[in-house]
Amino acid sequence: MTPKHLIFLYEKQRGVSQRGAMMLEVLISILLLCFGILGIVALQAVMTGNLSDAKYRAEAALLSEQLIGMLWSDIPELDSYKYNDSKNDCKDLGTDDNTALENWLGSDGTAGTVYGLPNGRAKIDINTDHIVDIKICWRGPKESTDTWHYYTTVTQIRN
Numbered sequence: 001m002t003p004k005h006l007i008f009l010y011e012k013q014r015g016v017s018q019r020g021a022m023m024l025e026v027l028i029s030i031l032l033l034c035f036g037i038l039g040i041v042a043l044q045a046v047m048t049g050n051l052s053d054a055k056y057r058a059e060a061a062l063l064s065e066q067l068i069g070m071l072w073s074d075i076p077e078l079d080s081y082k083y084n085d086s087k088n089d090c091k092d093l094g095t096d097d098n099t100a101l102e103n104w105l106g107s108d109g110t111a112g113t114v115y116g117l118p119n120g121r122a123k124i125d126i127n128t129d130h131i132v133d134i135k136i137c138w139r140g141p142k143e144s145t146d147t148w149h150y151y152t153t154v155t156q157i158r159n
Contacts, residue, residue: 060151090137090148
């Protein structure tokens with residue numbers, strides 16, 4: 001056999017052993033692409049949940065600042081704003097009546113009020129030095145009954 005025949009046989013054998021390799025590479029590439037797309041979809045779902053949490057935190061902060069403004073405008077009647085002051089745990093906070101806070105607390109589902117937050121609850125403690133401790137709690141619509149989020153702010157109100 002001449003060297004040309006050997007080269008031809010070598011190339012022919014090499015081609016046979018490589019058959020289907022490109023198909024395998026394409027299938028692996030498609031598999032990796034699918035994992036990437038699934039990862040992006042999962043990331044988007046987590047981001048949506050975090051966006052809801054951030055919305056509720058921002059609303060709680062706004063409500064807290066709104067209440068502080070109300071307290072500053074009514075310093076002589078500061079003690080009338082106490083609310084659920086003997087309780088600590090978010091799940092223990094009830095919906096006591098308080099006429100001074102009626103508009104701020106709102107009714108269940110009213111936007112821009114504590115009860116506008118999902119499962120919204122509040123605690124307002126005012127001590128003798130006029131230090132006000134505000135705690136606003138909420139639980140997301142799809143969260144377990146033991147999972148509570150809260151926003152707390154403390155300020156001192158004086159003449």
